[in-house]
Amino acid sequence: MMNRHMIPLxxxxxxxxxxxxxLGLNPKIIPSPLIGKEAPKFDLPELHNPQKRVTNEMLKGxxxxxxxxxxxxxxxxxxxxxxxxxxxxxxxxxxLNYKDEKRDALNYLTQFGGDPYAMIAYDYEGDxxxxxxxxxxxxxxxxxxxxxxxYKHTGPLYREVIENELIPLVRKLxxxx
Amino acid sequence: xxxxxxQFLMVLAFCLAVIQSIFPLLGAQKGQLSWMKMxxxxxxxxxxxxxxxxxxxxxxxxxxxFSVALAASHSSINLPIEYRISAVWGNxxxxxxxxxxxxxxxxxxxxxxxxxLPVAMSSRVLAVMGMIxxxxxxxxxxxxxxxxRMMMVPLDGNDLNPMLQDPGMIFHxxxxxxxxxxxxxxxxxxxAALIGGRLDASWARWSRPWTTIAWVFLTLGIALGSWWAYxxxxxxxxxxxxxxxxxxxxxWLLATxxxxxxxxxxxxxxxxxxxxxxxxxxxxxxIVGAFLVRSGVITSVHAFATDPTRGVYILVFLAVIxxxxxxxxxxxxPKVGMGGGFSSxxxxxxxxxxxxxxxxxxxxxxxxxxxxxxxxxxGMGKMSVGPPxxxxxxxxxxxPLLVMMIIGPLVPWKNATLKGSFNRLYPVLAAGLLAAxxxxxxxGEWGVIVAIMIFVATGIVGVFIxxxxxxxxxxxxxxxxxxxxxxxxxxxxxxxxxxxxxITIIGMAMAMGYQEEKDVRVAPGDVVEMAGYTFTFDGxxxxxGANYSSQYGTVRVKEDGELLTTLHPExxxxxxxxxxxxxxxxxxxxxxxxxxxxxxxPIGRTGAWVIRVYYKPYMTWLWTGVMIxxxxxxxxxxxxxxxxKIRRRFKKRPSKESQAVxx
Numbered sequence: 001m002m003n004r005h006m007i008p009l010x011x012x013x014x015x016x017x018x019x020x021x022x023l024g025l026n027p028k029i030i031p032s033p034l035i036g037k038e039a040p041k042f043d044l045p046e047l048h049n050p051q052k053r054v055t056n057e058m059l060k061g062x063x064x065x066x067x068x069x070x071x072x073x074x075x076x077x078x079x080x081x082x083x084x085x086x087x088x089x090x091x092x093x094x095x096l097n098y099k100d101e102k103r104d105a106l107n108y109l110t111q112f113g114g115d116p117y118a119m120i121a122y123d124y125e126g127d128x129x130x131x132x133x134x135x136x137x138x139x140x141x142x143x144x145x146x147x148x149x150x151y152k153h154t155g156p157l158y159r160e161v162i163e164n165e166l167i168p169l170v171r172k173l174x175x176x177x
Numbered sequence: 178x179x180x181x182x183x184q185f186l187m188v189l190a191f192c193l194a195v196i197q198s199i200f201p202l203l204g205a206q207k208g209q210l211s212w213m214k215m216x217x218x219x220x221x222x223x224x225x226x227x228x229x230x231x232x233x234x235x236x237x238x239x240x241x242x243f244s245v246a247l248a249a250s251h252s253s254i255n256l257p258i259e260y261r262i263s264a265v266w267g268n269x270x271x272x273x274x275x276x277x278x279x280x281x282x283x284x285x286x287x288x289x290x291x292x293x294l295p296v297a298m299s300s301r302v303l304a305v306m307g308m309i310x311x312x313x314x315x316x317x318x319x320x321x322x323x324x325x326r327m328m329m330v331p332l333d334g335n336d337l338n339p340m341l342q343d344p345g346m347i348f349h350x351x352x353x354x355x356x357x358x359x360x361x362x363x364x365x366x367x368x369a370a371l372i373g374g375r376l377d378a379s380w381a382r383w384s385r386p387w388t389t390i391a392w393v394f395l396t397l398g399i400a401l402g403s404w405w406a407y408x409x410x411x412x413x414x415x416x417x418x419x420x421x422x423x424x425x426x427x428x429w430l431l432a433t434x435x436x437x438x439x440x441x442x443x444x445x446x447x448x449x450x451x452x453x454x455x456x457x458x459x460x461x462x463x464i465v466g467a468f469l470v471r472s473g474v475i476t477s478v479h480a481f482a483t484d485p486t487r488g489v490y491i492l493v494f495l496a497v498i499x500x501x502x503x504x505x506x507x508x509x510x511p512k513v514g515m516g517g518g519f520s521s522x523x524x525x526x527x528x529x530x531x532x533x534x535x536x537x538x539x540x541x542x543x544x545x546x547x548x549x550x551x552x553x554x555x556g557m558g559k560m561s562v563g564p565p566x567x568x569x570x571x572x573x574x575x576x577p578l579l580v581m582m583i584i585g586p587l588v589p590w591k592n593a594t595l596k597g598s599f600n601r602l603y604p605v606l607a608a609g610l611l612a613a614x615x616x617x618x619x620x621g622e623w624g625v626i627v628a629i630m631i632f633v634a635t636g637i638v639g640v641f642i643x644x645x646x647x648x649x650x651x652x653x654x655x656x657x658x659x660x661x662x663x664x665x666x667x668x669x670x671x672x673x674x675x676x677x678x679x680i681t682i683i684g685m686a687m688a689m690g691y692q693e694e695k696d697v698r699v700a701p702g703d704v705v706e707m708a709g710y711t712f713t714f715d716g717x718x719x720x721x722g723a724n725y726s727s728q729y730g731t732v733r734v735k736e737d738g739e740l741l742t743t744l745h746p747e748x749x750x751x752x753x754x755x756x757x758x759x760x761x762x763x764x765x766x767x768x769x770x771x772x773x774x775x776x777x778x779p780i781g782r783t784g785a786w787v788i789r790v791y792y793k794p795y796m797t798w799l800w801t802g803v804m805i806x807x808x809x810x811x812x813x814x815x816x817x818x819x820x821x822k823i824r825r826r827f828k829k830r831p832s833k834e835s836q837a838v839x840x
Contacts, residue, residue: 005507008454012461012503016496018547021554022474023488072755074335099755137756 032133032152039066039147040131047097047105047120054121058094060147063173065093065140065166067117068129070100071108073137079156083116086162091170095120098129098137142166144173180245180324183233187274187324190226190281191314193219197284197307201300205373213296216303217288223310224281231278234323235265244330247271247323253336253753255724263347264337269471269487270323272350276467277313279351279358284310287362287387294383301369302362309361312494320487336724336753345405353398353425357463359391360428363435364460367453368502371509376449381442384456386814388439392432393810399425400803411746411760411775413694413791415799418567423546424466427539431459434535437528445590446516447525451532453506461499462539467491474550520592527585531578538574542567576629579682582675583609583636586644605639620691620794630686634679641672667816674809681802687795694792696777700785708792710772711735716784717776725751725759730786732774734765741765746776746788771796
């Protein structure tokens with residue numbers, strides 16, 4: 001027997017169902033508008049050697065991991081050894097040092113086990129970071145041989161992401177001409 | 178060692194809450210006085226255990242005990258002492274402990290001020306509050322231990338989130354929680370009345386002061402959050418319809434409805450099952466709010482770090498407690514009588530309209546807040562609902578509600594005549610119309626929305642005067658004063674709260690209608706003109722704070738060539754959170770306008786900056802109005818009818834202390 005005093009109970013049950021489904025979703029996964037587009041243009045000094053320039057042209061010609069990091073970013077430390085590991089596995093990694101003091105950045109690389117980057121663009125002002133839509137370090141992009149952004153990971157990398165998403169994608173892109 | 182004691186105390190409090198939710202209730206059902214009498218003692222014991230645990234956690238923060246994971250991730254050596262204390266609630270676990278402590282505090286308050294209640298009633302109330310405590314303490318014990326230790330103790334902590342390093346943030350969460358959690362009392366009274374089958378006017382009279390005081394706290398808490406956003410975020414805005422803001426605003430809307438429907442139930446015995454429903458829903462919304470903030474289903478600047486097991490726990494808790502209360506309602510409500518009848522034009526019918534409008538407004542906010550989640554759950558993509566939706570839906574609902582505030586106080590209970598009500602209203606409406614025409618013109622430009630807002634606000638103040646004059650009618654001025662002193666305090670409280678609302682409305686309307694803003698690029702020495710004021714930018718220098726370095730701007734403000742004030746907008750970069758620069762707007766406040774300057778970004782390294790300059794008329798009215806609203810709430814519960822029995826009890830054993838308590 002349904003009476004009007006039962007209605008709140010029914011509405012409430014529907015709401016619980018919605019929340020239950022909602023728990024399984026992740027609102028933080030926001031697709032980057034850059035995916036499928038050419039990497040934003042930039043031209044920055046190299047961290048170790050300021051006379052040298054790092055530009056978006058250097059992302060082309062090979063599959064590149066573009067990793068945004070900073071010495072003040074604690075979760076960057078967590079993924080640093082994974083980046084070193086990726087370098088040993090032959091991946092080509094370009095770094096973007098984001099809003100950092102040069103001395104701090106260089107110390108960071110020696111302190112946490114080495115430099116996994118083929119080159120590091122030094123973005124003191126943070127302007128290039130804004131172009132790339134960085135809203136929290138670290139962030140990692142995969143760029144194909146033509147310089148098109150194909151993948152973005154926000155937050156520190158971890159094993160599952162690397163083995164299940166990153167590496168398979170990089171190997172696939174390497175097959176493309 | 179101390180943190181382990183804290184953890185033990187939490188488990189102890191959990192056990193005490195379990196006992197509190199069983200024995201007083203069984204005692205009330207079986208008429209066992211000794212079991213019922215356990216309630217107050219258990220409430221006190223639970224509060225003591227939690228207060229001690231809370232003190233220990235605070236001590237870990239003050240003492241830089243970074244072996245406690247929470248202190249390590251939310252405090253640091255250079256963090257000033259006031260923020261070390263407030264950092265305790267600047268995170269999920271600590272804020273939950275504060276929430277539970279406040280809940281236990283409300284329990285103690287109920288235990289202390291319930292001497293005028295039948296013991297069965299107060300026992301049932303305490304038992305229901307015990308059940309809520311079990312749910313929340315269990316949440317902390319099983320999913321969110323604030324005393325967790327770290328294996329490797331860091332030398333320094335990670336520092337408090339820079340957004341929370343602001344004086345407004347010290348008081349915003351405790352006030353908000355006092356309000357949020359306070360509705361657990363109103364809920365417990367409603368449940369106790371349903372269980373005991375006594376849903377009558379005396380139940381409404383007992384739960385009214387509790388509901389009102391919780392509403393006062395929530396009002397102040399929301400306003401303080403808004404005040405903080407205004408000063409800290411640097412956009413000059415004070416309300417963003419962020420999901421978490423909405424999570425606090427929805428219970429406020431329903432609680433406002435509840436306060437008014439409780440009035441009807443107390444005076445006329447009507448609306449009984451509706452009032453119970455509102456008490457349940459208001460409380461349910463506070464738990465839904467906790468779910469939204471702490472489970473990660475919705476993204477917001479306020480959201481805590483998320484963990485799915487927490488979401489599942491709160492969801493189950495929500496299902497059990499609200500599900501059970503709705504079932505109890507479905508079982509008991511059909512047997513509740515209708516109470517006093519009323520005609521289609523009466524105080525009751527105006528308050529019914531008020532309730533409908535508030536509930537519809539709350540539903541509109543609810544739908545807007547949940548819509549992204551619904552769309553996502555249906556697999557239809559990601560989207561967000563912004564201010565345009567809320568403003569379009571919400572403002573039109575508010576206008577008739579405000580009109581009710583003009584009419585309501587003059588309409589008698591039970592049966593009234595339209596003519597009788599409006600005869601007294603003519604001068605009020607005339608004053609409102611006059612103000613609506615003239616006031617906007619004085620501001621420079623007449624606009625229809627501003628005019629409507631001024632009309633209703635003036636009307637609300639006007640109706641107070643029309644309602645007041647006959648009540649203080651006397652030959653002499655001294656006679657008027659003496660009659661004023663004898664006025665019914667809760668009647669006065671209603672009007673004061675309404676006037677507070679009117680003042681807030683004027684503040685909102687003026688600030689939105691006549692604000693001026695400029696985003697300009699300035700080099701040192703450059704001048705910005707706005708609303709008759711001259712802002713001279715004197716450049717930005719580096720200044721060092723306790724745990725941050727600041728780009729400290731200087732802007733001189735002149736009026737008619739004379740120096741009025743010097744503003745110092747800042748942009749702070751905290752040592753441990755360099756990716757998150759914080760804007761500190763600098764504001765010169767006065768009765769009729771705020772001058773507001775915030776720093777944007779530097780332009781290269783030339784010393785030039787982008788700055789934002791705002792002229793915001795009547796902003797002070799917005800905050801003042803909220804304060805007055807709260808004073809109205811406090812006045813409303815100071816009425817002596819809520820203390821009648823206490824007074825009688827004290828008369829038997831007069832002592833100096835009790836005299837002081839009464840008057």
